Each structure stands twice: as C-alpha cells, then as structure tokens.
Amino acid sequence: MQCDILIRQGHVVDPSQSINGIRDIAVTGEKIAAIEESLSDCDAKYEIDARGLFVVPGLIDLHVHVYRGHSPFGIDPDPICPAGGVTTLLDTGTAGSYNFEGFKRDVIDHAETQVLALLNLSCIGLASGSLGELLDRRYADPQGVIELIRKYPQEAIGVKIRASRHIIGDGDDGWANFHEAIGAARETETWLMVHIGESPMTIPEMLEHMQPGDCITHCFKGGSERILAPDGTLFPEVRQAAERGIVFDVGHGFGSFQWDVVQAALEQGFEPTTISTDLHAKNLHGPVYDMPTTMSKFLMLGVPFDRVIEMSTTRPAAVLKRDDQLGTLRPGTIADIAILERHEGRFRFTDSYGGHRVGNELLTAASTIRRGTLLAGGGGLRMRHLAE
Numbered sequence: 001m002q003c004d005i006l007i008r009q010g011h012v013v014d015p016s017q018s019i020n021g022i023r024d025i026a027v028t029g030e031k032i033a034a035i036e037e038s039l040s041d042c043d044a045k046y047e048i049d050a051r052g053l054f055v056v057p058g059l060i061d062l063h064v065h066v067y068r069g070h071s072p073f074g075i076d077p078d079p080i081c082p083a084g085g086v087t088t089l090l091d092t093g094t095a096g097s098y099n100f101e102g103f104k105r106d107v108i109d110h111a112e113t114q115v116l117a118l119l120n121l122s123c124i125g126l127a128s129g130s131l132g133e134l135l136d137r138r139y140a141d142p143q144g145v146i147e148l149i150r151k152y153p154q155e156a157i158g159v160k161i162r163a164s165r166h167i168i169g170d171g172d173d174g175w176a177n178f179h180e181a182i183g184a185a186r187e188t189e190t191w192l193m194v195h196i197g198e199s200p201m202t203i204p205e206m207l208e209h210m211q212p213g214d215c216i217t218h219c220f221k222g223g224s225e226r227i228l229a230p231d232g233t234l235f236p237e238v239r240q241a242a243e244r245g246i247v248f249d250v251g252h253g254f255g256s257f258q259w260d261v262v263q264a265a266l267e268q269g270f271e272p273t274t275i276s277t278d279l280h281a282k283n284l285h286g287p288v289y290d291m292p293t294t295m296s297k298f299l300m301l302g303v304p305f306d307r308v309i310e311m312s313t314t315r316p317a318a319v320l321k322r323d324d325q326l327g328t329l330r331p332g333t334i335a336d337i338a339i340l341e342r343h344e345g346r347f348r349f350t351d352s353y354g355g356h357r358v359g360n361e362l363l364t365a366a367s368t369i370r371r372g373t374l375l376a377g378g379g380g381l382r383m384r385h386l387a388e
C-alpha cells in the first residue's frame, strides 16, 4: 500500500481501541489509513521513526483561552498545538454573545488547530480579567447564547459561567446568573461548564442543578470552596455526581490546582474525568506551560500512564460528543496524532499556589500531526525552563 506518512514502531496507546503496544500507523490525506503491528510493505512519502516514543491520539485540551487581542487572557492557538501535541482546543467562554462572531472570524476560522468554543453567559465574555463580567446583571445574555449556539453548532458547543462571587455576584444575583446559564444549556441541548471559584453557592448546591454531561472545571482548586469537606474527605455529593456522569475537569490555571487537594482526592479514589490546562497568557510560562506538563503531574501523583492518556484524549472527545472522529486512532478518522517523549530525570513541578514537588518523569511533545499534516515545532514550553 501507499501512504503519506508512516509512523514506525512507536508505542501506541489508544484507549478507544484498547491498544497499548508497538504499532505502525499509516496516514493518507487527512485520515488514518491503517494501524497494524507492522506495515513494512507500506510505501510512504515520509517516515517517522517512533521507536522509544509514545504515539497517542492528538491531545484534546478542554480548557483554554485563545481569543488573543480581545481578552487579557487570550493567546494564539496555533503555536501551542505542536508545542504540546494538542490538536483540539476548547476555548471556555473567552467570548460571549457580543463578540463570538469576531472570535469565529478572526481566530476559529483561520486556526490550523481545531478550536471549539463555549459561549460565556456574559455578553462581553472575558473582556476584563478582574471587573466581573456578570456583576452587572444586564450583561447576562442567555438568549444571545442560545441564538449563537443554534447558528454555529459546529463551533459553539456549549455554555460557560465563572461562578465566583466577584464575577457573578452574591445571593439572588449569583443564583439568577447560574440558572440562566443552566437554562441556555438545556434550551440548546448542549452542556454547561461551571468554573468553581470562591462561589456564592456551595459545590453540592450547584451539583444539584447539573445534569450528566455538564462539567465542573478547576476541580482541584484550593481555597474555601473545594471538592473536599473541611475535614479533608471528599463530599459524597461530588462522588455521586461523578458516578451519574457529571464531568470533573482539571482546568489547572494559575489559581486552581493545589497539590493537597488533588492528592487527597486521588487517595480517596476520586480521579478527574479530564485533564486540561486552562492555558492563557498569565500561566503559559509557568506554572502550567502545556498539556504534557500537566499530564506529567498526574504521573507523578501515581495515575497510570494509560489512564492519563485516556483523560487527555478519549474522554475529552466524549465530553465534546466528537468521539466518532476525535480522541482515537481508528482507521478512517481524522489523522490528529501526538508523538510524546517520556523523559526520565528530576523535574520540579509547581501547582497554582506556589507549592513545588519533584517528579521523575516528564512528557513532552516530540511531533504533532494535525489533520494529516506534520507540524513544525515541538519540545514543549516546559523544556525551556529546565535550566531552573
């Protein structure tokens, strides 16, 4: 057979097909053509020797901010794709109803990286980092969210609210915003991502109103509103919510990932559904860096490699309801592929609260294939800081 790219003898981990072993993968055009133990008879235009490397579905980062120029958080999507092996990014509410079409025109439609978006309940999105996009109730625009999701169902796939007191207000105002966000998700039959912060309602109170497929992001944040009760035990409501299909997403960020919380949760048998970075302009150069660095933190904390891959590929694809095409290396699907290198050594990892831990392995992206095209770049942002 002939193919465009042949990835030879990499250690393939594809949870969608229960593959965990050495395989060859052939790519033709934009699609995966074959995956076999050996494709030695394949005549390829370009060959990648992947011996000693891991070959996995293109990583999916379920929480980023890539509306550059319109938000202090926004970064460019395309450089972070090959840097981190990430082929699909979910922008979580950087744009609201007033600026989503600008976001689509200026970023989504031009990016080589697949960018999907959740619409912020606030019509202005994250135009400001600190002013609180829903403190003035007039900015809540559920009707605009509904109209845009109906108009652009391929790109606008759900709703986002940052449920912090300084963003949505306290008491009745906070609840009104929360219910309007839920209502917009229900009306469009999509889903809601709730950023938990120092929220005006408790996490169990919010979970009561959430349905399977809805998502809590920043699930390992510290502070007063945590998934843990004051005595450190996981709220039973959190475990029950995960069991009934609520998504618990990492959303590391610069204020939402605390070693003690994540370790306590893992020790009590609670794993996140999905690993994501919350990558934006204020954490790109630490402590987050990229998706492989965030995944490495879970390896350090004892989560097995294949499950870390699942949380970064197959599971986010299912959350996006795109698992027929994404998060998989099945022949016939879009050729989004990450080739990862697992380095051994001593690596210092930092959480969002300045706490350091030392791990002995670090993942980086060696090569990234997006839609059948091998992208230039790789190595990861974390590697630039190894000298520290």
Ligand SMILES: [Zn+2]
Binding pocket: 063, 064, 065, 092, 253, 278
């Ligand atoms: Zn965010």
